[in-house]
Amino acid sequence: MVSLFTASTNKIINRLADKSIRADKRRNLFIMTTIAFAACLIMVLALIVYGGTYQINQFYRGRFQAVVSIAEPEQIAALAGDEKIEQAGLTLTMRFKALQMGKERLHVTYYDETAFRMSSFELIQGRLPEAETEIAIPASYLEKKGIEAVLGQTVSLDLGQNVPSTYTVCGLIRDEGAGYTYEVLVSQVLLKSYFSGVKIPYAVMIRMAGSEDMEADELKQDILACMGKYGFDEADIRFSSSYFITYENVSTDRATTLGIGILIMIACSVVIYSLFYISVTGKVKEYGRLRVVGITQKQMKRLIQKESRKMSFVSIPLGIVCGCIIGYLILPGGWYWPNTVKFAVLTVFVMVITVRLSIRRPVRIAMSVSPVEAVRITTADTVKQGDAKKLRRRLTPRSLAKINFSRNRKRTVLTLFSLGFTGILLMCAAAVMQSVDPEAMAHRNLKEREFIVYLSPEEDMLTSWASTYDRLQQNNPLSQDFIAKLTEEVQLRDLKSIRSCQANLFFPGNDDVDYGHTWEIVGLSRDYLESHQDALLSGTLDYDELVENQGIIIDDDGNMLKTYEHYEATVGDSVQIENDEGKKVPFQVMATVHWEDRLYGGCFIFVPEDLLPVIKAGTTNFSSLLAFNSGLEDISQADDIVYEICGANPDLEVGSIVEASAAYEHGLKEYMRRIYAIVVFISIFALINLSNTLMTGLVARQQELGMLRSIGLSNKQLAEMLRLEAFHYVLVTMAITLTVGTAAGYIFCRIFNQVGVFGEMQYTFPLLPVLAFFAALAVIALGYSVLAVRYCEKRTLSEYVKGMA
């Protein structure tokens, strides 16, 4: 309840607050800019993150959640009629291996209208193929191939018939063309012709009804239960990774938003606190006069709170409106009114709390001002109590700058805190970003080499994957001749190879089931086993013992077997491996290991190489992957040659450092853009703070500077003093950035390295970002000294001296 006294004094407090705001335009501009900027930032951040989620949700609203393999026609019809299923669409990837067209790979797929809608595709022009000779293809692919991307264009392709045919482009698909992989859509007529006389193994894309608000696990269970009714088991169902990863990303994004929001609030609070603190301490005399005429401590408190409220009243809505405009311009598809209103209310709440907390201490200082301050000639702000420790110091513009820099420690510390905070943040972000090496990430995925070439047979719908693979290995293209050719053409060196086969495995517990999952079984040499004894977790790695007892070695550090086979490797267990004659051969788990070797990343089951022929008697060359470097100086040239050599063989797949690095770099750039945007936002707060500190110092010291000039401080000396004063902030910020920032950046890199988010990181000092930051600070310092001298010159010395009286 407002007391009568409070109500009656409200008017005068209001008027005083208004007068104060009008009298100190520069400070108010800084404060209002800071509040508006912070409100704008929070709003933009919320709109982008939640707008992005909203957009993704909208995008996935009609998208498929799972694909069911090889559905019977009657099953398809039943699925389409099930009211629990919102949509069901037919699809089929015609060739399970992509069509290699030079460096580019084309996936040949059929989608009916529903499946096309449920996928992430979009036609820029035209329609889906209907006739046998029609295709829909990405415009970017055609452009890459130097073909004009227009409807009616003819393209010669081998879409599985082993002879190239001419197709007419009836639809152009939207594709940014960032990678080498593209989708070519074909008609159902072509599909029927291709599978002539054979049942077409359609897959069905499904989307459950009422699934928008379901949790990921709940939805998966729902899909499994629903599909179970139609005779599909877990093995027949593939969940859409993009759909379910989105679920996980949303929660990660929310946590990131909260983190960044808190950072913005801290940065904003420091600046607002600092601005009010500087303002209040600079107005001690004025407040003293108010105390003299009878203002109470409570009224003083109300006065400053009123000032802050009045400024917030203008700047928070301004910031929110700006934030809405920016947010909309960045992500128009994410605009959703209920969200916007919710965030606007939240931003108001957060900003009001931030401002209120920020001014607490300045309010207390103002309340404690005593009336005697009104008659003091110098304010407490500039007073050093007690005697000086030293009788004399050298007095030059340089030393005066240093003395001025430290005259108000608290203000200086506050400014340096926000500048240092920015510097540290920048160092952490930049160090992590610069230490990520896209090439190293690519190397890691390419078995620490520049190229990998591996067997990748085209899957035949009617033959098991293991048999298809066996057939290829029995006539293995990764021959000595092939290696010799690579040696000759790209100066192949540092060759590492994997010798392995593919076979169905029956783990304990499911050995009675007819159908086993296919796993890669890697053969290891005697030397390898002898030199990697330290990787042994249990059992033995004795080569002869393993051969003698038909032993297998399991490395399930990634819990793949646990997840997919529900099997936990234990020495002594019997695992049955189906040989190339279809017979189950019993093997014994004789060792569990954890190899550190990247060559075998993604491999889980190992045997001594002498046991490979026991599994695949018909195979003589077990090479499945070659990893190598090229001796050619120009890696792009080597890349072209390797693709040319391997492109001739449809059963070989190539991975190259050029392609992989480019892909990682593309992703990294995107990431860096976001991180630096946040650092730039935070740094704006610090720069506002620095500008305010410098300008306030200048304005408050006008008389002093006038006096110094009157006793002979020349304009050159004045400029030098002001410039050096500003550069003290730059230098200390540089010192904080280079010491604490570097240490923090290094620690962050170590942490990220251990977590492994960005692969192996080699700490790299972020020279360019740091130089850019220092340059920005130096520009402000220089700009300040130029402006400050001009500002001082605006009035004659006489005017300053008159002001002293």
Next chain:
Amino acid sequence: MHILQTKNLKKYYGEEPNIIRAVDDVDLSVNKGEFVAIVGNSGSGKSTLLHMIGGLDVPTSGSVVVREKELSQMKDEELSIFRRRNIGFVFQNYNLVPILNVYENIVLPVELDGATVDQNFMDEVVHVLGLEEKLKSMPNNLSGGQQQRVAIARALITKPAIVLADEPTGNLDSKSSADVLGLLKLSGEKFSQTIVMITHDWDIAILADRIVRLQDGRIIG
């Protein structure tokens, strides 16, 4: 010998018919070692005259010659250097630099000039002004009278051609005023220092060797 001479010195503000003639055709000569008091009421133009004599303000017309140098002929930088070597100021509000101690405040003009402090002269000035015990003190710990004594010491330390004192006792009580004036006069005599002081107080002015009366920007006696 004239150490200071003004000729037809004018300072006008605004334009006819609202022109304000703050200083109007002032001819003033001051000899070396002379202690001159310029007396006038508030608004008589005495401060403006003092500022032009000290090179702090630019005249509308006329000239100020200090030690045979015409101030209006000097460029800004040159004038700053000339000022710190030849003119000492004592202001009503003392205007000491709050972050420097007494010693540093006194030697500031010398050090800004890159020169070395004449320690014997420094000791003498400090002794005459009774500041020996206060050299390490910060200005805020001094009384008004003490602060003004520091300001006088600062004005004297460069052995300037002329010391300009702008109502040096304006903020002091009567006892401190008497002390400060006595010390100002004593210093002037001891160091043969030319002093021009402005005041509105006749009781103070009579301590000077010569009194110049100013009214409406003109010398009237």
